Amino acid sequence: MSVIAATPDAISEAAALLRSGALVAFPTETVYGLGADATNGAAVASIFEAKGRPHFNPLIVHVADISVAHRLAYIPDGAQRIAEAFWPGPVTLVLKRRPDSGLSDLVSAGLDTVALRMPDHPIARSLLVAAGRPLAAPSANRSGHVSPTQAQHVADDLGDKVAMVLDGGATAHGIESTIIDASSERHVMLRSGSVPGLVIEQALGLKLVRSLQAESLKPRASGQLASHYAPRARVRLNVTHGFTEGEAVLAFGPFEAARHRAVSGPFINLSERADLIEAAANLFAALRKLDALGVPSIAVTPIPEQGLGEAINDRLTRAAAPR
Numbered sequence: 299m300s301v302i303a304a305t306p307d308a309i310s311e312a313a314a315l316l317r318s319g320a321l322v323a324f325p326t327e328t329v330y331g332l333g334a335d336a337t338n339g340a341a342v343a344s345i346f347e348a349k350g351r352p353h354f355n356p357l358i359v360h361v362a363d364i365s366v367a368h369r370l371a372y373i374p375d376g377a378q379r380i381a382e383a384f385w386p387g388p389v390t391l392v393l394k395r396r397p398d399s400g401l402s403d404l405v406s407a408g409l410d411t412v413a414l415r416m417p418d419h420p421i422a423r424s425l426l427v428a429a430g431r432p433l434a435a436p437s438a439n440r441s442g443h444v445s446p447t448q449a450q451h452v453a454d455d456l457g458d459k460v461a462m463v464l465d466g467g468a469t470a471h472g473i474e475s476t477i478i479d480a481s482s483e484r485h486v487m488l489r490s491g492s493v494p495g496l497v498i499e500q501a502l503g504l505k506l507v508r509s510l511q512a513e514s515l516k517p518r519a520s521g522q523l524a525s526h527y528a529p530r531a532r533v534r535l536n537v538t539h540g541f542t543e544g545e546a547v548l549a550f551g552p553f554e555a556a557r558h559r560a561v562s563g564p565f566i567n568l569s570e571r572a573d574l575i576e577a578a579a580n581l582f583a584a585l586r587k588l589d590a591l592g593v594p595s596i597a598v599t600p601i602p603e604q605g606l607g608e609a610i611n612d613r614l615t616r617a618a619a620p621r
C-alpha cells in the first residue's frame with residue numbers, strides 16, 4: 299500500500315486500480331472513504347473483509363453527478379429537489395434501485411434500495427469521473443475504530459488491505475452525511491449528519507419524518523435493520539448431511555456438489571474454491587434466487603467463522619431466525 303499525493307497522475311492510477319477491483323482510499327468532505335467499484339461484487343466484499351466488519355450493512359454509493367444517479371435508481375420529484383439543492387454535498391438519498399443498475403447486491407445488503415450521494419471534494423469527484431464507475435465507500439477504518447480524517451490514519455489502520463491511499467490532506471467535516479430515505483413521497487431522515495434536517499426542510503419547504511429506527515441505523519447496529527432482506531424459505535445452518543427431498547442447498551467449498559447429488563432440490567455454491575470474498579459477493583443474489591424458486595427450505599453447509607465468514611454467518615443466522 300502506498301500513500302500518494304493526489305496528483306492527476308495518481309488519480310488516474312487510482313482509477314485504474316478501482317476498475318481492476320482493488321480498494322482505494324480517498325478523501326471526501328466528511329472523512330476518508332474506502333472505495334471499491336460498486337458494480338463489482340468481489341470488490342465490494344473486500345471492503346467488508348478489509349474493515350473486518352462482523353456483519354453486512356448497506357453501503358453508500360458515491361456518484362460523479364446526478365445523471366449517474368438516474369441510471370442507478372428511480373428518483374422521485376422530492377428526491378430530485380433535495381439532490382439539486384444539496385449535491386454535491388453530505389446528503390445521502392436512499393432510493394429504489396433500477397433492476398438494470400448493474401450495482402452489486404452486496405452494496406445494498408440485499409435490499410431493493412440503494413443509498414446514493416455526490417461528494418463535494420475535488421479529489422473524490424475527479425476520482426469518480428476517472429473511474430467511470432459508481433464507488434461504494436464507507437469510512438476507511440477497521441470496524442470499531444475511529445473514522446479517519448487524514449491519509450496516514452488510513453495507512454495506520456488498514457495497511458496492506460488497501461492498494462492505495464490518495465492523500466488530500468485533512469478532511470473538512472469529520473461528520474457523516476445526513477441520510478434521507480427519499481424512495482417514496484414520505485421523506486424519512488434515517489441518520490442525522492452534516493446537514494441538519496431543519497436546513498433541508500426550510501430549503502425545500504418539506505417535512506422530514508424522523509425515523510424511530512434512527513438508533514438502529516447506526517453502523518454497529520445496522521445489521522438489525524428491520525427492512526433487511528429476509529427469505530421466505532426456512533433456512534437451516536451448518537447442514538452436512540440429511541438434506542431433505544426438494545430442499546435447496548446453499549453450499550460453500552469444493553466437495554459439496556458431489557454430496558448434493560443425493561437430493562433433487564436446487565443447488566447453488568457460494569464459492570466452489572472456498573473463497574469467502576467470492577461467497578460474500580454471491581450471498582444475497584443466491585438467497586433471492588433460491589427464494590424466488592419457492593423452495594420450502596434452504597440448507598446451508600458450514601462456512602468457516604473467520605474473516606468475512608463471520609459477516610456471512612451473521613447474515614445467514616438472521617435469515618434462519620424464527621419470524
Ligand code: AMP
Binds near residue numbers: 489
Ligand atoms: P457508512 O457508509 O458507514 O457511513 O454507513 C452507511 C449508512 O447508510 C448505514 O447506517 C446504513 O445503514 C445506511 N444505508 C445505506 N444504504 C441504505 C439503504 N439502502 N437503506 C437504508 N439505510 C441505508
Ligand code: MG
Binds near residue numbers: 437
Ligand atoms: Mg464508519
